[in-house]
Amino acid sequence: MRIPILFEIKNKTVIAVGGGAIAARKIMPLSEAHAEITLIAPELHPDLQSLYENGEIKWQQRMVQEGEQFDSSILLLMTEKEELNQSLYENKRPEQLVYIVNDAQKSDFHFPAVLKKGQLTIALSTNGASPIYAKRLKKQLEKHLPVEVEEDLAFLDQARKSILAYPLTAKQKKQLLQRITTEDFLRRENRQQLFEAMLEEAE
Numbered sequence: 001m002r003i004p005i006l007f008e009i010k011n012k013t014v015i016a017v018g019g020g021a022i023a024a025r026k027i028m029p030l031s032e033a034h035a036e037i038t039l040i041a042p043e044l045h046p047d048l049q050s051l052y053e054n055g056e057i058k059w060q061q062r063m064v065q066e067g068e069q070f071d072s073s074i075l076l077l078m079t080e081k082e083e084l085n086q087s088l089y090e091n092k093r094p095e096q097l098v099y100i101v102n103d104a105q106k107s108d109f110h111f112p113a114v115l116k117k118g119q120l121t122i123a124l125s126t127n128g129a130s131p132i133y134a135k136r137l138k139k140q141l142e143k144h145l146p147v148e149v150e151e152d153l154a155f156l157d158q159a160r161k162s163i164l165a166y167p168l169t170a171k172q173k174k175q176l177l178q179r180i181t182t183e184d185f186l187r188r189e190n191r192q193q194l195f196e197a198m199l200e201e202a203e
């Protein structure tokens with residue numbers, strides 16, 4: 001069974017074998033999240049070529065052979081050659097997390113469809129039943145998200161930090177956190193001033 005986890009990939013070492021269209025789609029978000037990526041492939045998809053030219057990924061321009069072993073936290077096997085991917089999988093290191101582009105069963109993790117809005121992340125997976133359905137549902141969800149999500153979360157993030165840093169009892173903190181999250185409160189035009197007054201009153 002798989003569980004959704006938001007994983008900090010910054011500075012984790014990633015070795016990716018294969019540089020086609022699918023590799024490009026999977027590597028893009030890892031690179032944006034500052035993983036340490038080394039790609040091994042004889043040629044690169046244009047999006048990967050740009051990442052390489054901008055110094056965001058390393059590239060070993062060569063063919064990988066069966067039987068090779070790689071030293072990295074994460075290994076992405078993304079060639080179109082199923083047998084090669086399988087054989088590299090057999091050689092994985094015990095602690096290595098491996099993703100195989102054409103074997104969802106064996107992969108240690110999946111790539112969900114991701115919807116981001118400010119500090120909100122929604123990840124959708126159909127467990128491989130239909131990635132196209134996941135993509136469509138993501139677009140529908142996007143349309144139904146309240147327009148204020150981004151602003152609300154930016155406000156709540158700051159407010160929550162202030163509450164937690166204030167000399168209040170755990171119960172008072174909990175009550176305040178609940179109050180500022182209500183729809184009524186969030187829609188008040190002067191919510192920042194109201195919040196500051198509430199904080200002082202509570203002390």
Ligand SMILES: C[C@@]1(CC(=O)O)C2=NC(=C\c3[nH]c(c(CCC(=O)O)c3CC(=O)O)Cc3[nH]c(c(CC(=O)O)c3CCC(=O)O)/C=C3\N/C(=C\2)[C@@H](CCC(=O)O)[C@]3(C)CC(=O)O)/[C@H]1CCC(=O)O
Nearest residue numbers: 104110111112113114125126127128129130131132134135
């Ligand atoms: C969400 C998204 C994220 C991303 O890729 O970044 C994603 N696939 C996307 C698109 C997409 N993928 C495919 C098509 C063509 C139509 C079709 O065939 O359906 C399209 C549509 C398109 O390209 O528009 C083909 C396909 N996909 C997989 C296989 C192999 C198999 O099923 O075994 C094949 C057949 C290959 C073949 O032909 O052999 C497998 C997987 N694809 C997954 C994720 C994982 C399951 C996620 C889930 O269930 O929700 C999983 C299991 C991989 C994993 O992570 O382990 C991304 C949407 C991005 C967005 O949100 O905008």
Ligand SMILES: NC(=O)c1ccc[n+]([C@@H]2O[C@H](COP(=O)([O-])OP(=O)(O)OC[C@H]3O[C@@H](n4cnc5c(N)ncnc54)[C@H](O)[C@@H]3O)[C@@H](O)[C@H]2O)c1
Nearest residue numbers: 018019020021022023040041042043063064079080101102
């Ligand atoms: N998981 C998914 O979301 C998903 C979606 C669509 C397709 N697929 C599968 O992914 C696979 C790859 O798709 P693609 O469109 O990127 O294919 P592609 O042919 O465009 O890319 C394959 C890449 O692997 C490289 N390669 C081949 N042999 C190599 C070797 N020995 N060493 C290093 N690199 C090598 C090629 O040079 C190329 O860069 C296909 O088998 C397809 O069935 C998976």
